[in-house]
Amino acid sequence: MSSLLVLTAACSPASNANTNPSPTGDATEVEGLGEAQDLVGEYPRNETVFTSGQQWGPPSSWNPIPGSGDATGVRGLLYEPLFQFDPKALELTPFLAESGEWTDADTYTLHLRDGVTWTDGEALDADDVVFTVELGKNPEVPWSNLWTWLSAVTKVDATTVTFDFSDPRPQEWENFLYTRVILPQHIMSAWSADELLSNANENPVGSGAFKYKAHGQDRMVWERNDDWWGQDALGLKMPMKYVVDIVNPSNEVALGLLIQGSLDLSNNFLPGIKQLVDSGQVVTYYDKAPYMLSANTAMLVPNATKAPGNDPAFRRALANAIDVDTIVSTAYGDIVKKASPTGLLPAYEKYYDKDVIDDVGFSFDPDEAKAQLAAAGYKDTDGDGFVENLDGSAMDLELIVPAGWTDWMDAAKIIAESAAEAGIKITDATPDSGAVDDARATGSFDLLINNWAQISNTPWSYYNYLFHMPIQEQQLSGNFGRVDSTDAWKLVEELARTQADDPHFQEVMSQLQRASLEQMPMIPLWYNGLWAQSTEKVWTNWPADGGDSTAYPSTWGGYFQMGGLTTLANLKPAK
Amino acid sequence: MRTYLLRKLAIYVLTFVVAVTLNWVLPRLMPGDPIQTMLSRAAVAHPESIAAMRDYYERVFGLDLPLWQQYVNYWGELLRGNLGTSVWLFPAPVSEIIGGAVPYTLAVMLPSILLSWVVGNRIGALAARSRWLDNTVLPVGYVLTAMPYMWLAIVLAWSLGIVAGWFPVAGGYDFTLAPTWTWKFAVDLLQHWFLPFLSLFVVQLGGWAIGMRNLIIYELESDYTNYLDALGAPRRLVRGYAFRNAMLPQVTGLALQLGTIVGGALVTEVVFAYPGLGKLILSAIQNQDYFLLQGALLFIVLGVLVANFVIDLVYVLVDPRTRTGMQGATA
Numbered sequence: 003m004s005s006l007l008v009l010t011a012a013c014s015p016a017s018n019a020n021t022n023p024s025p026t027g028d029a030t031e032v033e034g035l036g037e038a039q040d041l042v043g044e045y046p047r048n049e050t051v052f053t054s055g056q057q058w059g060p061p062s063s064w065n066p067i068p069g070s071g072d073a074t075g076v077r078g079l080l081y082e083p084l085f086q087f088d089p090k091a092l093e094l095t096p097f098l099a100e101s102g103e104w105t106d107a108d109t110y111t112l113h114l115r116d117g118v119t120w121t122d123g124e125a126l127d128a129d130d131v132v133f134t135v136e137l138g139k140n141p142e143v144p145w146s147n148l149w150t151w152l153s154a155v156t157k158v159d160a161t162t163v164t165f166d167f168s169d170p171r172p173q174e175w176e177n178f179l180y181t182r183v184i185l186p187q188h189i190m191s192a193w194s195a196d197e198l199l200s201n202a203n204e205n206p207v208g209s210g211a212f213k214y215k216a217h218g219q220d221r222m223v224w225e226r227n228d229d230w231w232g233q234d235a236l237g238l239k240m241p242m243k244y245v246v247d248i249v250n251p252s253n254e255v256a257l258g259l260l261i262q263g264s265l266d267l268s269n270n271f272l273p274g275i276k277q278l279v280d281s282g283q284v285v286t287y288y289d290k291a292p293y294m295l296s297a298n299t300a301m302l303v304p305n306a307t308k309a310p311g312n313d314p315a316f317r318r319a320l321a322n323a324i325d326v327d328t329i330v331s332t333a334y335g336d337i338v339k340k341a342s343p344t345g346l347l348p349a350y351e352k353y354y355d356k357d358v359i360d361d362v363g364f365s366f367d368p369d370e371a372k373a374q375l376a377a378a379g380y381k382d383t384d385g386d387g388f389v390e391n392l393d394g395s396a397m398d399l400e401l402i403v404p405a406g407w408t409d410w411m412d413a414a415k416i417i418a419e420s421a422a423e424a425g426i427k428i429t430d431a432t433p434d435s436g437a438v439d440d441a442r443a444t445g446s447f448d449l450l451i452n453n454w455a456q457i458s459n460t461p462w463s464y465y466n467y468l469f470h471m472p473i474q475e476q477q478l479s480g481n482f483g484r485v486d487s488t489d490a491w492k493l494v495e496e497l498a499r500t501q502a503d504d505p506h507f508q509e510v511m512s513q514l515q516r517a518s519l520e521q522m523p524m525i526p527l528w529y530n531g532l533w534a535q536s537t538e539k540v541w542t543n544w545p546a547d548g549g550d551s552t553a554y555p556s557t558w559g560g561y562f563q564m565g566g567l568t569t570l571a572n573l574k575p576a577k
Numbered sequence: 578m579r580t581y582l583l584r585k586l587a588i589y590v591l592t593f594v595v596a597v598t599l600n601w602v603l604p605r606l607m608p609g610d611p612i613q614t615m616l617s618r619a620a621v622a623h624p625e626s627i628a629a630m631r632d633y634y635e636r637v638f639g640l641d642l643p644l645w646q647q648y649v650n651y652w653g654e655l656l657r658g659n660l661g662t663s664v665w666l667f668p669a670p671v672s673e674i675i676g677g678a679v680p681y682t683l684a685v686m687l688p689s690i691l692l693s694w695v696v697g698n699r700i701g702a703l704a705a706r707s708r709w710l711d712n713t714v715l716p717v718g719y720v721l722t723a724m725p726y727m728w729l730a731i732v733l734a735w736s737l738g739i740v741a742g743w744f745p746v747a748g749g750y751d752f753t754l755a756p757t758w759t760w761k762f763a764v765d766l767l768q769h770w771f772l773p774f775l776s777l778f779v780v781q782l783g784g785w786a787i788g789m790r791n792l793i794i795y796e797l798e799s800d801y802t803n804y805l806d807a808l809g810a811p812r813r814l815v816r817g818y819a820f821r822n823a824m825l826p827q828v829t830g831l832a833l834q835l836g837t838i839v840g841g842a843l844v845t846e847v848v849f850a851y852p853g854l855g856k857l858i859l860s861a862i863q864n865q866d867y868f869l870l871q872g873a874l875l876f877i878v879l880g881v882l883v884a885n886f887v888i889d890l891v892y893v894l895v896d897p898r899t900r901t902g903m904q905g906a907t908a
């Protein structure tokens with residue numbers, strides 16, 4: 003079976019080359035369309051949604067394969083995943099797929115919707131799904147890891163695909179189902195292996211609710227796809243004709259645009275937004291603190307390859323010595339939330355194990371931190387108010403945060419001040435962000451802050467980030483402190499292999515919560531917000547707690563399928 | 578004449594080689610790794626996948642080669658007019674990115690420098706002869722030059738943009754417009770252009786005016802002026818000579834200003850969210866985009882060198898002493 007698959011994969015570029023003559027009929031149409039589009043000189047304000055927050059430079063790529071660097075909306079508005087993910091219900095909802103289920107322990111069967119087409123008229127069918135998944139056989143494609151536990155993907159008929167797993171990992175698989183978008187085989191199979199990541203994919207052909215319209219130095223313009231399948235199949239009607247994403251201006255300019263009402267949704271961290279919300283000029287998800295939904299957890303990472311970070315007792319004591327409440331109120335002006343001791347996002351609240359938290363949890367308490375330090379043998383031998391290392395040498399930990407990240411710089415200062423109360427000496431430093439990246443990857447730091455575990459369908463991604471083993475020369479995706487914890491890693495792998503509705507899932511979750519609190523590889527600090535501030539001058543019905551729409555309102559890469567698209571569909575014109 | 582030009586040309590070529598080499602070396606001395614910055618944005622959960630992507634990108638950018646080979650390749654590509662591919666805005670070619678930003682930068686910088694130079698020199702020259710002007714224009718000039726540019730720009734953006742609402746506060750053209758050959762679009766383009774231009778013009782004006790005023794006063798008190806006065810030459814003639822002599826340092830100043838224009842005006846572009854080269858260079862530094870940074874710096878180096886070369890030629894025309902010097906050197 004697998005050899006046959008390799009064969010078909012090898013053939014597909016050639017067979018596609020043979021079918022090339024057919025699109026020429028469309029090409030003339032596209033040309034005529036282009037001329038018609040040139041006549042459209044403007045995007046009427048009441049038919050256009052203006053967003054900002056994701057794009058930091060001129061749009062330069064419409065290629066969704068690398069999973070980064072593509073223009074805002076490429077993944078979500080233009081190309082679509084099989085499923086959407088609802089972070090509120092922690093559920094996958096069928097999108098391009100009509101349904102999907104595990105037909106036995108090692109097999110997953112996917113049914114596609116009938117009648118979905120690419121904007122050039124070609125059908126989106128099982129061939130495209132097989133093509134997309136098999137692209138992962140190229141090692142540089144980001145989902146290549148899939149093929150270490152997937153053995154075959156088979157087209158049964160035009161709308162049915164089966165996946166055979168050598169090592170089924172439902173948690174990781176569901177993550178794949180909604181994070182990766184389905185690619186047009188009839189176009190991309192003509193790309194060489196070298197091009198997969200480096201083709202800019204200008205004039206992209208997608209299947210989504212919006213089509214590429216134009217781009218400029220400081221903007222990306224999308225136009226509604228009036229033939230979109232989702233209008234009938236999902237009942238989603240986009241009320242706006244255009245979506246214009248603006249390259250992030252400075253904070254001052256972004257605020258100015260919001261106040262003027264020329265920006266509808268800003269997904270950027272804007273200091274001082276609290277005042278604008280309280281005065282009613284800007285709306286956010288919650289109308290009081292924390293104002294924003296939580297998107298990821300900011301963690302304090304101690305280096306476990308040297309003293310004192312290598313001592314779990316010290317790491318636990320340090321966790322008790324950090325005044326997160328002051329960070330929340332001072333550095334953030336109450337627009338973030340203090341993290342649970344488990345570090346799990348509020349979305350995973352149903353998995354919190356209260357007994358474990360009561361037993362081994364922590365909270366800011368300098369006296370408790372002092373007691374724990376003393377119990378672990380840390381003493382202030384030279385009487386300067388700070389404890390020494392176990393070998394008697396002076397302790398001075400350097401906490402690095404990237405220069406210019408003002409909120410983190412403030413937080414680092416507060417961490418240093420509050421740790422001093424417990425007798426731990428921390429000095430904050432702000433090297434260039436490149437230097438912080440280097441230090442984090444190579445393990446040459448004492449303490450740093452990181453927040454790379456984002457909201458996802460499964461808490462597995464959080465524990466994968468926390469405990470990933472084996473430790474590499476360069477740690478690029480997690481376990482930056484290099485805590486060597488084989489037992490915890492086994493639990494993480496077990497979690498990946500367990501279905502979320504299996505009662506065993508909660509057991510493993512409880513064990514992992516205990517492991518993370520006892521070993522404390524990273525110290526959870528606060529939840530960074532899903533920054534989203536909107537104005538109601540032109541568009542209303544923005545997602546709000548208890549409102550008509552409660553989707554996650556974000557245009558960040560990977561968030562369109564977690565609520566960004568629903569946010570757009572639910573908007574209503576003002577008046 | 579020819580030896581003079583050849584000697585100058587040789588010096589420029591040497592400077593160019595040194596500058597380009599520095600351009601190549603300096604970004605690589607920064608801490609951090611461009612590929613890593615790029616990959617960290619992709620948020621891939623598996624180290625194995627990251628390793629493969631990393632190998633791929635290193636191969637694409639040629640960063641897997643020994644340093645000396647990267648350097649040789651860089652010259653090879655440069656001489657073929659290829660500035661490489663941007664890391665930060667992958668996979669866009671550097672020349673394309675710079676090409677997209679240069680029109681905005683030139684549109685703001687060129688008129689503001691030239692106009693402020695012409696107007697500033699005029700005002701300065703007039704101020705040197707009129708006590709009344711000297712007492713009004715000069716203090717204003719000092720205030721303008723001493724004013725922090727950042728502050729002035731923000732005040733302009735806030736007062737004329739947000740409060741009065743006369744001018745837009747962001748973008749190269751209105752976000753509701755698409756570029757078309759229409760009057761509406763042209764007017765909008767001008768509206769977005771005006772504040773960045775005005776802020777630069779106002780700040781530079783003071784400097785030129787003060788410089789010119791001081792130079793004229795110096796010339797009017799020099800020996801040749803006194804001599805001409807003593808001979809009874811008409812006032813107008815004397816002033817004409819003084820003006821021409823005072824222009825020389827101003828011409829040099831102008832050339833140096835023009836040379837740096839491709840570097841863009843970073844603060845202007847940030848405050849008015851105007852898409853130009855300055856902000857690109859800043860982002861290139863922040864993202865360790867070696868290739869974009871090299872490309873942008875190359876433009877600055879070329880700009881300064883060309884401007885200086887042109888000035889050398891202009892000097893031959895406007896300053897008779899240069900011609901005498903050349904004859905002396907060849908004799």
